[in-house]
Amino acid sequence: MARTMAEKVWEEHVVRRADGEPDLLYIDLHLVHEVTSPQAFEGLRLAGRSVRRPDLTIATEDHNVPTQNLLAPIADPVSRKQVETLRKNCSDFGVRLHPMGDIDQGVVHVVGPQLGLTQPGMTIVCGDSHTSTHGAFGALAFGIGTSQVEHVLATQTLPLAPFRTMSVTVEGTLRPGVSAKDIILAVIAKIGTGGGQGYVIEYRGEAIRSLSMEARMTVCNMSIEAGARAGMIAPDETTFEYIRGRDHAPQGEDFDAAVEHWKSLRTDEDARFDAEVVLNADELSPFVTWGTNPGQGVPLDAPVPDPASFEDPSARAAAEKALKYMDLVPGTPMREVSVDTVFLGSCTNGRIEDLRTAAEIIRGRRVADGVRMLVVPGSMRVKEQANEEGLGVVFEAAGAEWREAGCSMCLGMNPDQLKPGERSASTSNRNFEGRQGRGGRTHLVSPQVAAATAVRGTLSSPADLEAL
């Protein structure tokens, strides 16, 4: 029978199937960070259990870590305790950890791919919803809760109810200045924050195939913002070339055998998806959010929408509430919205290509007066590479702050936060109330828009900048 890629990967990992029970699935890679793991390790301890496969587990410190003064102890005692707890747990249970200061420390979803641990056809989980990022390689990768983290630590498996499958086909070619971030924001605006609920989304079509590996990660990363369990993209030459030669990539003959297998994972020609969505890349333009969920977005050229224009009463009420929180007046052109802060980073847009793109726009220009721009690389390796390419110097010369790696202002668990009432243009993935700091207001944008906005001080695209 013809099958989709998600179904093939699933079938390959079924350890046990019994009537009336969920399938028991084997997990190939378990990523761990400090926030969602302490209670899981504690559970193991209380039950006298061990980690079944420490060799399929890897941990990093990301959510709480400061992005300045790495050598000083973490100032916030609660954050410090959480990081220390992870260190103790990893040492007690024999799990590899990349702590602050380590070259492979960084946001968990940046670290896995850069080490070559993320490969097609694998099942990958993490106590973090943006695990969907790894689906860009054709892995089945999804976020889990802490009870499931404990379950995977103890058994290397998870009992799971089946997903449905959805294809999101993006045909055509992106216009200059339009990026993967704009694709996914447009997808979410189209299907809504619940539109992908219960589905694994497979992104297909010419526009997706022509994306780089890092851009594919940006797309899959935000699948969860459409409510989907996971996002996937079929592995191809772009994927194989990205993996080749990385620390944990298969070597020599194994690599060739792996590629043969990876090619076989692609969705069969006549396979059927439970739902299908089609978008045209030619029609896309830089996208920004105006509200407090990632589905509340419009093209940068558009004005702040009028809640009265929403037919659905609950969408209308949500829009009214969001505009009140965001302090925006319907009809105001998005381009006239001014920001206090620009955040470039996160597992959505904190990889080297994102930094290159932004640096190219910032080079030779200045961050606008009164605007603070924070550039936070997704990992220390990204930072190192950026420094080698001279990007750090470009950011600093423009007046931006060039920080150490971590989640940072994506969720403000460390000191990088918005103050009440402050407004940001952020390349992260969530514009929820208070996400970047109590009372903070977030506009989700691409790295291109972030960089142009930093220069002009109002939401902007590179096309709005004066030529140098």
Add this chain to the structure above:
Amino acid sequence: MEKFDVHTGRAVPLRASNVDTDQIIPAVYLKRVSRTGFEDGLFAEWRQSDPDFVLNRPEFEGATVLVAGPDFGTGSSREHAVWALKDYGFKVVLSSRFADIFRGNSLKGGLLTVLLPQEVIDRLWEAVEADPGTEVTVDLVAREVRGPGVREPFELDDYTRWRLMEGLDDIALTLRHTDEISEFETSRRRWLPVTL
């Protein structure tokens, strides 16, 4: 895990859609390493900044059933959202649509999340707002929600229902199949990466 069969309690109407887990429990409360005591973080921002927020209204004190709007629990995978609801005293959340990860977490953690048509949620909201003393019964045995003018069946797969009714934890159940896991491990592809 506590066994769940039939629960009757007063209900709180939460008239908002897309209540994400950052609202259910803001990130600052996630720094703890314990598994209990998260009740202070539940809807912390709304409870602190809005005196009219439902949970601040004395008439709803002690309620155990949360009647929520659609797309409840979107966003982050934090299981702390489930712990906060439970620690605060909620036994059941009713909604017409839940985010997947939140729903999975809740059913693993013994917080019953029940899917009902929005029209039934609307009726429950009206009934509870008209009389905050209104009791709602959630009957897992019969898979049915009962309240004033409401008698509505709900779906939950047999396996999850059985697990909740027996109060069984998943890990113990899976560990019964350790042999099968070991067997599976012998056939994994040789090039799959290891971290150590």
